[in-house]
Amino acid sequence: xxxxxxxxxxxxxxxxxxxAARALLKQPLLLAGGAYADEFRLVRxxxxxxxxxxxxxxxxxxxxxxxxARLGKIPAxxxxxxxxxxxxxxxxxxxxxxxxxxxxxxxxxxxRGEAQIALGRLADQVVLDAADPQLAATGIQFTxxxxxxxxxxxAVVRLLLGLGVLRRVAGxxxxxxxxxxxxxxxxxxxxxxxxxATRRGPSTIRAATLDxxxxxLTAETALDSDELRFRAMRxxxxxxxxxxxxxxxxxxxxxxLGYLTRQRGFLTARITELTGLVAEVRAEGIAMVxxxxxxxxxxxxxxxxxxxxxxxxxxxxxxxxxxxxSTADLExxxxxxxxxxxxxxxxxxxxxxxxxxxxEQAVSRLxxxxxxxxxxxxxxxxxxxxxxxxxxxxxxxxxxxxxxQVPAQRKAHQR
Amino acid sequence: xxMTSPRPAGPPDGYGPFAHLTAPNVLLYRSVMRAxxxxxxxxxxxxxxxxxxxxxxxxxxxxxxxxxxxxxxxLVEWGNLRADPDTGRVTAVExxxxxxxxxxxxxxxxxAEEALSAYDEALGRRGALQAVALHDIxxxxxxLLVLAAEEAPDPAKTHLALDGLASRFGALADNxxxxxxxxxxxxxxxxxxxEVFLAYKDQLIQYLERFIQDLITLGGRIARxxxxxxxxxxxxxxxxxxxxxxxxxxxxxxxxxxxQAAYERWAGRWAGLAAWFLSRDGRESQARLxxxxxxxxxxxxxxxxxxxxxxxxxxxxxxxxxRTLARWFAEAPDDESRHRLWRTAFGLYPARHLTVDAxxxxxxxxxxxxxxxxxxxxxxxxxxxxLRRTGSYERxxxxxxxxxxxxxxxxxxxxxxxxxxxxAAARARLVTDGVTRLSGLGELxxxxxxxxxQLLGDALATWRPGMTHTVATSNDGSMEIRLTALAxxxxxxxxxxxxxxxxxxxxIEIIDLAEGDDGL
Numbered sequence: 062x063x064x065x066x067x068x069x070x071x072x073x074x075x076x077x078x079x080x081a082a083r084a085l086l087k088q089p090l091l092l093a094g095g096a097y098a099d100e101f102r103l104v105r106x107x108x109x110x111x112x113x114x115x116x117x118x119x120x121x122x123x124x125x126x127x128x129x130a131r132l133g134k135i136p137a138x139x140x141x142x143x144x145x146x147x148x149x150x151x152x153x154x155x156x157x158x159x160x161x162x163x164x165x166x167x168x169x170x171x172x173r174g175e176a177q178i179a180l181g182r183l184a185d186q187v188v189l190d191a192a193d194p195q196l197a198a199t200g201i202q203f204t205x206x207x208x209x210x211x212x213x214x215x216a217v218v219r220l221l222l223g224l225g226v227l228r229r230v231a232g233x234x235x236x237x238x239x240x241x242x243x244x245x246x247x248x249x250x251x252x253x254x255x256x257x258a259t260r261r262g263p264s265t266i267r268a269a270t271l272d273x274x275x276x277x278l279t280a281e282t283a284l285d286s287d288e289l290r291f292r293a294m295r296x297x298x299x300x301x302x303x304x305x306x307x308x309x310x311x312x313x314x315x316x317x318l319g320y321l322t323r324q325r326g327f328l329t330a331r332i333t334e335l336t337g338l339v340a341e342v343r344a345e346g347i348a349m350v351x352x353x354x355x356x357x358x359x360x361x362x363x364x365x366x367x368x369x370x371x372x373x374x375x376x377x378x379x380x381x382x383x384x385x386x387s388t389a390d391l392e393x394x395x396x397x398x399x400x401x402x403x404x405x406x407x408x409x410x411x412x413x414x415x416x417x418x419x420x421e422q423a424v425s426r427l428x429x430x431x432x433x434x435x436x437x438x439x440x441x442x443x444x445x446x447x448x449x450x451x452x453x454x455x456x457x458x459x460x461x462x463x464x465x466q467v468p469a470q471r472k473a474h475q476r
Numbered sequence: 477x478x479m480t481s482p483r484p485a486g487p488p489d490g491y492g493p494f495a496h497l498t499a500p501n502v503l504l505y506r507s508v509m510r511a512x513x514x515x516x517x518x519x520x521x522x523x524x525x526x527x528x529x530x531x532x533x534x535x536x537x538x539x540x541x542x543x544x545x546x547x548x549x550x551l552v553e554w555g556n557l558r559a560d561p562d563t564g565r566v567t568a569v570e571x572x573x574x575x576x577x578x579x580x581x582x583x584x585x586x587x588a589e590e591a592l593s594a595y596d597e598a599l600g601r602r603g604a605l606q607a608v609a610l611h612d613i614x615x616x617x618x619x620l621l622v623l624a625a626e627e628a629p630d631p632a633k634t635h636l637a638l639d640g641l642a643s644r645f646g647a648l649a650d651n652x653x654x655x656x657x658x659x660x661x662x663x664x665x666x667x668x669x670x671e672v673f674l675a676y677k678d679q680l681i682q683y684l685e686r687f688i689q690d691l692i693t694l695g696g697r698i699a700r701x702x703x704x705x706x707x708x709x710x711x712x713x714x715x716x717x718x719x720x721x722x723x724x725x726x727x728x729x730x731x732x733x734x735x736q737a738a739y740e741r742w743a744g745r746w747a748g749l750a751a752w753f754l755s756r757d758g759r760e761s762q763a764r765l766x767x768x769x770x771x772x773x774x775x776x777x778x779x780x781x782x783x784x785x786x787x788x789x790x791x792x793x794x795x796x797x798x799r800t801l802a803r804w805f806a807e808a809p810d811d812e813s814r815h816r817l818w819r820t821a822f823g824l825y826p827a828r829h830l831t832v833d834a835x836x837x838x839x840x841x842x843x844x845x846x847x848x849x850x851x852x853x854x855x856x857x858x859x860x861x862x863l864r865r866t867g868s869y870e871r872x873x874x875x876x877x878x879x880x881x882x883x884x885x886x887x888x889x890x891x892x893x894x895x896x897x898x899x900a901a902a903r904a905r906l907v908t909d910g911v912t913r914l915s916g917l918g919e920l921x922x923x924x925x926x927x928x929x930q931l932l933g934d935a936l937a938t939w940r941p942g943m944t945h946t947v948a949t950s951n952d953g954s955m956e957i958r959l960t961a962l963a964x965x966x967x968x969x970x971x972x973x974x975x976x977x978x979x980x981x982x983x984i985e986i987i988d989l990a991e992g993d994d995g996l
Contacts, residue, residue: 086826086827087827089824089826134824134825135820136819136823136825140816141816141819142813142815142816144819144825145811146815146818156815156818157811158805158806158814161805161817162802165798165799165802166802169797169798169799172794172795173795177565177566179569193803196799196803196806199807201806224824231568232569243569244569245572257794257798257821259820262793263797263798263804264793264796264797271804271807271808271809271813271816274804274817275817278820304825305828306829338829341832342847343845343850344847345851349829350829351829351830352833356827356829357827357831358828359828361830361831362859364863364868365867365868370867372859372864376864402865402866405865429828430828444852445851447851447852447854448851448854449857
């Protein structure tokens with residue numbers, strides 16, 4: 062018996078919608094040209110369904126025109142410092158204070174400017190804007206005549222090129238950095254116009270501290286009825302489930318926890334329906350896990366030296382006694398691990414003194430994935446870290462051939 | 477349309493446009509202004525520095541284009557000229573820096589020139605385009621065509637028609653210049669009140685649309701008429717007739733010279749008119765430029781309306797937003813705060829999720845953990861021992877990078893070559909060199925046997941009841957098989973490594989058609 066055509070079409074529709082939604086969650090700004098052209102077409106085709114879903118469940122706006130698709134993501138909680146702007150090169154170094162400031166000044170200049178800009182001209186305008194007394198009062202200043210300053214500007218421009226705000230017409234940034242040339246760009250005003258994702262324009266906010274400012278950027282209108290309050294809670298919880306690796310119950314207010322307890326099945330089912338993520342519900346919280354191992358920027362487990370060290374340290378941390386493991390402990394452990402596994406690691410990781418960097422990388426990754434928390438004294442394992450490990454008794458059960466080969470002290474399990 | 481107030485120009489004494497008369501480079505300045513007047517006579521709306529440079533007499537022309545740009549900027553400062561951003565797109569860095577502005581006479585500068593040249597024309601112009609003028613031009617051109625068809629055109633009528641054409645046209649070009657000037661100011665909102673703008677915007681857009689329509693339909697008609705007149709030099713005769721009539725008043729000693737001068741003036745005007753409506757020598761016609769400008773103005777005006785509305789609705793100015801953010805980033809106490817600010821303000825972060833594999837999922841579906849199970853007690857995600865030991869493994873799920881398929885392709889190519897060789901060998905093996913019996917085929921290797929079965933299948937597919945003989949060609953057209961049933965009831969056996977193939981015996985002939993000598 063053949064499947065009815067309508068059913069096939071429904072299935073195809075659902076699969077496309079899922080692909081489009083995942084693309085937007087991974088890349089909130091999609092361009093018609095470039096690497097994500099296929100995903101963009103899907104988003105465009107299903108724009109109205111997606112717009113309705115995101116608006117109803119998260120309060121995020123979706124703008125789609127012929128060139129760009131932009132999901133206006135507003136984070137549900139403002140404390141997450143693990144999503145930095147990063148350099149567009151292999152090193153992917155997080156942006157520094159100077160680069161962030163440069164980025165904003167460059168955007169301000171582009172916003173005022175014309176349809177084309179040369180890097181040299183952009184630099185001139187940035188230097189002019191940087192002379193603003195309020196900005197100068199913070200002690201930051203730019204002259205852009207030193208090489209390292211030019212490197213900063215080039216990194217900013219490359220980020221904008223990657224986002225599609227700028228398009229290179231002639232020249233290259235290397236030449237600018239070395240002072241030998243200049244670069245000409247087209248400015249994509251539509252992309253530029255959609256770059257800020259805030260509820261309110263920063264210039265309309267008068268708050269003095271960073272936390273108040275962040276709240277100001279994301280503040281909802283007054284929640285003056287139960288219905289609005291419930292809607293706000295649903296949106297906030299859905300945002301966290303969509304964005305974050307793990308939602309721990311102890312981070313929620315009583316009202317939120319109450320709402321989540323009542324609505325858990327409904328909330329997670331809606332997300333599963335749209336994205337294919339599966340809810341892993343535990344006593345301590347919920348993780349929406351991804352069977353496709355694709356809807357993420359960081360992975361665990363991951364291959365490669367840093368992924369390996371992360372895995373081994375995670376194993377060590379699950380076994381750790383006491384609530385806090387000091388960084389020094391971890392470094393000693395890495396030194397020990399290097400003797401055993403170092404042969405598989407990158408050469409630079411085996412050199413003496415590399416432990417600090419390796420521990421930092423591993424802890425950053427675990428913290429970003431919600432598996433550990435950092436404190437001034439060191440690292441505190443969080444409950445979800447245990448999803449990669451089992452108790453010793455289970456390890457010793459001769460369940461499979463694979464288990465028998467593993468040393469008894471191992472906790473992270475093999476397939 | 478006159479919604480703009482005059483721009484304050486020059487020093488407060490109001491004689492800024494005459495300042496160049498006392499400047500050291502007075503000759504250059506005068507020549508530059510002269511170039512604009514000449515261009516105006518040819519109905520050019522605006523000039524780029526290169527145009528001015530080319531138009532300057534050799535005696536005052538600076539060695540570099542920069543000299544002219546300097547002079548132009550000085551004249552802009554005094555109020556003789558106005559500079560508008562040149563919005564044409566460029567493709568090279570140098571052009572970006574060089575082509576920044578297009579220049580045109582300001583009313584003040586023009587007035588100064590007019591005063592200096594003792595011409596006395598009115599200053600007041602309205603920044604509007606007279607679409608009516610286009611109709612008049614068509615009419616005048618038609619009249620000229622009629623005149624040109626005559627054996628000896630009436631000089632008086634010719635002169636009158638040309639004069640009418642020139643004056644109508646002069647008005648159109650002047651208005652076009654003023655219009656574009658005020659349009660630019662309107663779009664930039666330099667000195668236009670918001671209320672004024674909103675009050676006029678509908679009218680303005682309607683006006684622009686009507687004008688664009690006229691320019692498209694009438695512009696094409698005018699261009700055709702011009703070409704028709706220029707055909708066979710007909711217009712030249714008319715221009716000469718008009719020039720002769722104009723020179724008739726000259727004193728006898730001036731007569732020859734005056735006629736030539738008048739003719740050149742008329743020819744210049746005609747060239748200007750033609751350049752307005754026809755794109756020639758790689759230069760776009762003024763009409764086309766104007767049309768582009770007017771067309772572009774509509775969305776720009778709408779954008780202004782939008783930005784005004786946003787301003788009214790309390791939306792902030794984006795540039796100010798970014799400057800504020802720059803300050804916030806600078807004031808943030810540490811890197812962590814800055815990363816948080818980046819994430820919140822730009823919302824460009826990707827979603828981040830833990831992974832799960834298919835086996836774990838299947839196991840959970842079969843035996844779900846209750847929601848109250850702590851992570852530590854729940855069924856874990858199993859990690860490959862290989863990964864745990866070495867830090868690398870065959871990735872499950874989707875590969876994240878484009879794989880290098882060179883190796884696989886080479887292997888495929890090798891396999892293909894090997895298969896081709898096997899098949900060639902199998903075919904060679906099967907070819908019977910004349911008629912033989914099925915039972916005489918002997919033992920076949922697997923590849924040959926497969927090929928043989930295919931051929932036999934092709935042949936048997938053509939059997940119909942009562943047939944004793946058939947000829948069939950293999951599907952790929954490379955081999956032919958002729959099969960004849962035997963009446964003696966004997967059986968044939970074909971040996972293969974996989975077993976024995978049995979059946980009634982036939983005579984068989986297999987021919988390799990691909991070899992080209994199918995006579996065999």
